[in-house]
């Protein structure tokens with residue numbers, strides 16, 4: 001047993017003062033330090049430095065580690081030129097992305113307090129790194145392919161990758177999951193089979209959805225910038241799916257939709273009515289020029305996530321939350337800070353169906369300790385000071401073990 005003490009603890013009912021948490025691999029009890037100390041006299045005591053706030057470990061629900069080598073290869077600014085540059089540079093970028101490079105990015109997430117991440121993998125190359133990473137990983141096996149002719153072959157490869165991630169060592173804390181790339185790139189034949197697999201094995205399901213205006217135009221009318229793209233690379237003129245067909249494929253199984261920057265109010269409300277959620281990636285959206293997701297009117301849970309270095313400059317969840325403060329510059333800043341922290345803790349845990357993300361009895365003992373530069377003058381501002389002053393966290397625990 002261990003007992004950790006901090007000036008403040010972030011709990012589902014707000015920040016509590018001068019309390020401690022007793023834990024092994026899960027949280028056993030929360031209460032005054034003296035009481036826990038006398039109840040568990042053999043426990044290892046962990047006293048955090050002054051002005052520390054104990055948070056549940058942060059959760060980054062959507063990242064692409066395989067693009068960790070990208071620095072200047074991919075074209076930022078607007079979606080189609082970016083996608084074109086992905087087609088041109090993908091093989092090189094993925095080919096030169098070493099395990100060491102990906103592990104360094106896992107460690108950079110760890111330094112920002114991320115104890116769980118959702119890794120989208122198109123080839124399965126990252127599995128080894130994810131097994132060795134100190135964090136929990138929801139391993140999203142990505143399915144992509146719009147040409148019906150290749151559907152069987154692509155599906156076979158996908159099933160193999162799902163199988164590999166299902167048979168990981170328990171110690172590695174890998175949770176297998178399914179990612180459908182996007183409505184424009186996945187044939188309905190594959191889409192329905194993949195949703196079926198997710199349902200059958202109760203796997204978390206995710207999909208990029210309505211990220212750009214170009215995607216919308218293509219899916220609705222077979223027009224716009226995607227037309228030339230599909231003509232050039234696939235010699236086709238018609239989309240394989242449309243918005244309604246894609247949305248309805250998920251009607252009976254909740255999914256985590258990534259971006260949704262070009263979803264209409266009606267579509268978003270429909271997603272909400274079916275129990276879906278959203279991954280909101282502020283910097284990726286800004287860098288790919290796809291506009292702002294109006295998080296203030298969403299009726300469904302959302303997480304703030306970094307996306308990959310394919311459309312970002314770092315995988316720090318704090319850099320991401322600070323960017324969100326600026327992207328959503330018309331929202332009241334204190335309330336926004338509170339909402340952002342909730343989005344990367346309890347909401348993200350619910351989305352990934354994990355028993356963490358909250359400091360509460362029975363939850364997994366994943367923590368990140370944030371140390372503020374001085375004692376907060378007003379308690380109602382702790383969330384904002386946390387976001388503004390944290391470049392790196394002070395320490396991190398996963399399943400009760402100190403990993404940073």
Ligand code: MCF
Nearest residue numbers: 064086120122181208211307308310311
């Ligand atoms: O989320 C961003 C932007 N939207 C779509 N895809 C990706 C993103 N970052 C990486 N990707 C990957 C995607 O998973 O890029 C490839 C897929 O493997 C694009 S299709 C050649």
Ligand code: FE
Nearest residue numbers: 064258307308
């Ligand atoms: Fe993505």
